[in-house]
Amino acid sequence: MQNHFALFHLPQQFDIDAKALDAAYHEVQNQVHPDKFASASDAEKRVAMQWATRANEAYKTLKNPYKRAAYLCELNGVDLQTESNTAMPVDFLMQQMEWREALDDARGQKDRAGLETLESDLRGARKETLAQVGGLLDAQDFTQAAEKVRQLMFLERFADEVANAFELLPD
Template identity: 30%
Template sequence: MKSRCVVNQFDNYFNLFSLPVELPIDKNTLNRHYQQLQRQYHPDNFATENETKRLAMLQYSAEINQGYQILKDPIRSAEYFLSLQGVASDAEQTIIHHHDFLMQQFLLREQLEQIEMLTDNVVQQQALSDFSQTIDQLWQQNQQQLLSSIQQSDWSVATAQINQLRYLHKLQQDIESLEDKLFDL
C-alpha cells in the first residue's frame, strides 16, 4: 500500500508553521509545529515511494528545516518578517547613518579588549560577567525597540534595529569566546 503524499502549499514560513505573521514568535508553538512537520514529512517516511515523490519530500523537509532555522533566530526572523512587508534590510546604508550607535560599539569593543587584557583571572571573570549583563540589557532594549517599530510599521527604524542587533549579537559571540578561553585555563 502506497502512502499518500500531499505537500501543503505555503506562501511563507509563518504559514508553514501555522503561526501568525507577527513578531515576536511563540517559540513553543514553533518548536511543536516543527516537530510535527518533521515527523510527517521526514524523507524516511517516503523511502518506498517513487523517486519523484522521494525528492519532493526531501526538498520539502529541507524547506521545513530552513524555515525553522530562520524563524527561531530573532534577527533572521525579523529580517524575514520585513521581507514579507516588501522591506529590504540594507545593513551598510542603515548603520552608517547611526553615529551614536557606532560610537557606542567602538567603546564596547574597547571595553571588551580591556577585560581581555586583565591579568587577575577572578577580576577578569567578574568584569566579563558584568559586561555580558550590560550587553544582554542592550540586546533586550534593542529587541523591544524593534518590536515597537514593527507594530508602528516604521520600517526604517525596524531595519536599523535589526542591524544594531547584528552588532550586539557579534559582541555576544565574542564574549562567549572569551568565556571559553577563561574557563579552559
Template identity: 35%
Template sequence: MNYFELFSLSPEFDLDTALLAQRYRELQRAVHPDKFANASEQDKRIAVQRTAQVNDGFNTLKHPISRAEHMLSLKGIDLSHESTTVKDTLFLMQQMEWRESLEDIKHSDDPDEIIDELHHSFAEHQTQLITKMSELIGSDDPKVLQDAADVIRKMKFMAKLQDELARAEDALF
C-alpha cells in the same frame, strides 16, 4: 516562502517558540523522506525539498534576528545582502566603549569583573533592541520599517559582540 504560513503562525515578532517547536515536529513527521521510502522518485525529491523548507523555516523563525529579517523581507525589505552600516552616533560611541572593554579583558587584573559587566550591558541593550523591534516590525509604514531594519543591524552587531565576549572568556580558561 512565508515561513509563518508554513507553520500556521501569525506573522508576529513575539513568537511562541514552544508552539513553533510543536508545529515543527508535526511538519517533520508529515514530510519526512522516510515516509516516502516506497514512493516514486519524484515524490521522494519533493519530500526532501519540503523537509529542507521546514528546517529552513524553523531555523529562521526560532532566532529573533532572522525572524525579524524574514518579516521585513515579506514586506519588501531585503537585508540579506546589504552592507549598510548603523548611523546612530550614540550606538557607535557605545560600540567603541564595548570594544575597548573587550580589549581590556586581556590586560586586566580582574577580567571576570569586566566580563560580568559586559554580559550585563549586552543583555540590557539586547532587551531594549528586542522591545523596540516588537514595537516597529508590525507596521506597514516604510519609514517605520526602515527604523526596524536599523534595529536589526544593531541586533546583528550585538550578536557579534556577544560572540567576541565568549571568545575572550574562553581564552582566559
C-alpha cells in the same frame, strides 16, 4: 511559494507562540519524514527532502527573534542592506567604541569580572533593542525596524566575540 509563517499556520507578526511553532514544525516534519517515503519514487523522496529542508530553515528563522525580525522586514519589502548600509546613530557607535575598549582591556588583563560585566551589559542592550524592534514591527514601521535589526546584528557578533574571550581565559 508560501512564507515561513504560512508554512506553520502562524500569524505574520513578531511575537509568536513558541509552543505553537514547535508543534507546527513537528507536524510538518512528521509529514515529510524519510521513513514515510521509503517505498516512494526517487522524485517523491526528493520532494519530501526539499520540504524537510525548507521546514528546518523556516523553523530556525522563526525560532530566533533576530532572524525573525530580519525576515519580517524582508517580507515587507525592506532590504536590510547589511553589506552596504553601515550607518548607525552616533550614540550607538559611541557605545560600541566603549564596549570594544572594555573588551580589549578585559582580554589584556584576563579579567573575568570585566568580561562578565560586558556580557551583562550586552544582554541588556540586546533585550532592549529586541523590544524596540518588536514595537516597530507591530507598528508596521519596517524601515526603522531594519535599522534596529542591523544594530542587533552588530550586538550578536560582538556577543560572540565576548564569548570567545571567555574561552581564552585560563581556568
